[in-house]
Amino acid sequence: MGRWEPNAQGRLEQAAMELYVERGFDQTTVAEIAKRAGLTERTFFRHFSDKREVLFWGASSLQELMVDAVTNAPSSLGPIATIASALEAAGALLEQRREYPRLRQTIIDANPELQERELIKLASLAVAMTDALHQRGVGDPTARLAAETGIAVFRIAFDRWISEDGGRSLCQIIRASFGELKEMTASG
């Protein structure tokens, strides 16, 4: 088997996701993932540090995209509109990946350790968004309030998108959820 394998990362990810769904995350070994992908364990470890990273490697690029969106938002946008636009950018990226985000969520929901990891990832995301708002000159508590509330709205919108399974796009649901937040806070 050669050193270079075409789309090895994609094949390993695909194989891992299938096995996590079929057998559960805990019951799947790296050896089995590599075998299913027709690759070696060594190739697996060139792409992922462990089997959990298959589910979390995208988090840093998603965070980068969202921070960039906050940084580059028109200066006319207020804090919450800025965060909303960053979340829509993330939503658009997730939608491009079609079934992957749904499958990933199913795997995470089935495993408490993965749920913890996901909570930590979302908390870091809120910190990064808060910092990006600070860079735009937004002070605290407004920056943190906008970032944390935004992450909460995003999680809820994401779950709705998964459960609606069709109809509206994730971006549409994110936009609608911010509208509902506004209405809810206004009416008390």
Added chain:
Amino acid sequence: MGRWEPNAQGRLEQAAMELYVERGFDQTTVAEIAKRAGLTERTFFRHFSDKREVLFWGASSLQELMVDAVTNAPSSLGPIATIASALEAAGALLEQRREYPRLRQTIIDANPELQERELIKLASLAVAMTDALHQRGVGDPTARLAAETGIAVFRIAFDRWISEDGGRSLCQIIRASFGELKEMTASG
């Protein structure tokens, strides 16, 4: 040493907190906690399942208090005002404990494993508050949106209360933070 020790739980908690601050959570053993409290390890394990529980045993009663506050809120209150009143009830309880919540937060902030546990606790709290709103006839996504946003506001208000160190009460800061949320979502 007799079986019954006056205020054993309080003495163990006090000793544990002191040691966690002095030496760090990881570097403290149950034997040391018991010794500092003038009690036995056996007595420790009659009150706490492990040294982490010293920091988290109050979570379930706090959750119960908040769920009761949601359940018993006047029916005229909207979802977000209901959640706000539950958070103020929690805030009042925390204030009664004086220096304890501040000390506890310092210990948690210094330890990633405890931070994870705290995130999980807050996520469970949001689920419990969502369910309590459902019981009041509030549908989704409003119930979840109100509960998750409320928990985000609470965390921010709590951190401000700790850093302000004096001035306003936790309840005042919670109320102010909800006001800021309202203003922020209205202005976009």
